[in-house]
Amino acid sequence: MLKKALIVSNIFLFCCWIRPLFGAHCGVSRERAPETARYLALFFASGWEAIAKYPQGDLKEKIQEELVRLSGKSLEELPPESQKVLQEALKAVEIALFLHQRGDEKDLPRLLGRQIEVILAFRCGIRVKQPSLRFRDPYNRPDPWEKRFLEKFEVEVVKDRRISAKGSLEDSQYRYLYPLWVHKSCLRCHGGPQGSRDITGHLREGYRERDLRGAVSVVLPVY
Numbered sequence: 001m002l003k004k005a006l007i008v009s010n011i012f013l014f015c016c017w018i019r020p021l022f023g024a025h026c027g028v029s030r031e032r033a034p035e036t037a038r039y040l041a042l043f044f045a046s047g048w049e050a051i052a053k054y055p056q057g058d059l060k061e062k063i064q065e066e067l068v069r070l071s072g073k074s075l076e077e078l079p080p081e082s083q084k085v086l087q088e089a090l091k092a093v094e095i096a097l098f099l100h101q102r103g104d105e106k107d108l109p110r111l112l113g114r115q116i117e118v119i120l121a122f123r124c125g126i127r128v129k130q131p132s133l134r135f136r137d138p139y140n141r142p143d144p145w146e147k148r149f150l151e152k153f154e155v156e157v158v159k160d161r162r163i164s165a166k167g168s169l170e171d172s173q174y175r176y177l178y179p180l181w182v183h184k185s186c187l188r189c190h191g192g193p194q195g196s197r198d199i200t201g202h203l204r205e206g207y208r209e210r211d212l213r214g215a216v217s218v219v220l221p222v223y
């Protein structure tokens, strides 16, 4: 079933994106990389907030509202380089919602994440994922760099001195890790009782408010 959904979604993606493929122009300069990575992470955080708070709402609109709340800026107000990247992410949301409404994939959180990740990789060469020390999907298994900082974030939680994010400029890429904390609204799926099934059919982890759920990890190629 999942395989079929993936094939359908990939063919759809291919048809949607092959024509304007060479016109994406979402390259990011070294100077703009830190803010673009941050806006992208906030976009993901907005996605979770919207899913958690408005199960019945218009997700595309709610994500943009949450983005304004978290970043203080609307998409149109972002610097042009960041805006182009986030526009691609927003198109991926549209495709995910289309596929979900058609019934191709029931698990909307998973579909949304994968769709944004695929589109950003395909169109902009940007790698995004959501690693966690207790990942639901093996795709979100942290690499050694992510694991090191996730463990640091967790220690900070215990001490209650929360570091906000970790950024690092390497030769031709900018890496960024933005922690995602558990809020009350996430508990519906990630809270207790541990081991019971949430609405998407996954097992709840038994997190509590203010725990570290995971992070958004961004690898941006820079010029």
Ligand code: HEC
Binding pocket: 048, 049, 051, 052, 107, 109, 110, 113, 114, 130, 131, 132, 134, 135, 136, 137, 140, 180, 181, 182, 183, 185, 186, 187, 188, 189, 190, 198, 199, 200, 202, 213, 214, 215
């Ligand atoms: C409607 C249920 C639902 C709600 C509400 C929800 N999540 Fe999730 N979450 C999921 C599902 C399903 C996955 C697995 C997605 C996948 O396979 O990529 C997931 C995965 C994640 C991951 C990736 C790590 C992993 O386990 O694979 C993070 C990070 C995350 N959620 C954060 C949050 C945060 C933060 C909130 C609250 C603001 C939240 N979620 C609310 C269903 C939910």
